[in-house]
């Protein structure tokens with residue numbers, strides 16, 4: 088199968104890392120194509136970044152031809168997820184959504200460890216949107232900038248580990264969800280150090296995407312996920328119209 092992995096930010100280093108993390112868990116028959124928008128923020132660390140990044144996801148969804156067998160949106164805010172589902176019939180998975188589901192199957196409660204504290208509200212809203220209020224026991228910022236994760240130094244990894252340890256104890260959690268696609272390649276190290284399941288949404292989304300595709304399941308085209316209505320888009324967004 089062909090799996091399109093969209094990094095909604097415009098960091099080439101992060102797109103490459105996300106591609107490696109996806110290929111590391113993908114089945115032998117899965118071709119991973121990792122892409123990023125042609126415009127938008129280098130990293131997504133706030134509502135404004137996310138709004139522009141969602142348009143970048145729309146650009147990549149509009150540009151993909153032929154339609155892939157599944158799509159993963161590899162930013163923890165899941166920007167443009169509903170829009171991509173509307174635009175495509177292939178299954179589309181967000182990494183936050185995938186990680187929450189995986190964590191909830193492995194522990195009665197999990198904690199999220201993320202980047203900037205200011206993004207915690209965004210993760211909190213996703214927890215509410217996906218209905219994980221009972222299983223997500225805490226969301227913790229490390230104040231590590233997303234681009235610091237392009238080449239994570241031992242001090243940054245130690246800070247994530249310390250934050251996760253405190254979260255496990257304070258929240259009485261049994262698992263850690265990593266709140267940034269840029270943390271994907273730290274998963275094995277952190278899991279080994281922490282001794283609990285550590286869930287990277289990129290890997291979880293790849294495996295869920297493969298499962299849905301193998302089951303022959305596709306995005307519902309009934310109701311609100313029906314294809315976008317054809318209409319004129321103007322200005323720089325003209326090519327994004329259907």
Ligand code: 2AL
Nearest residue numbers: 130131162163202267268
């Ligand atoms: C992210 C992410 O996954 N990619 C990005 O640019 N920002 N998430 C986050 N919490 O900072």
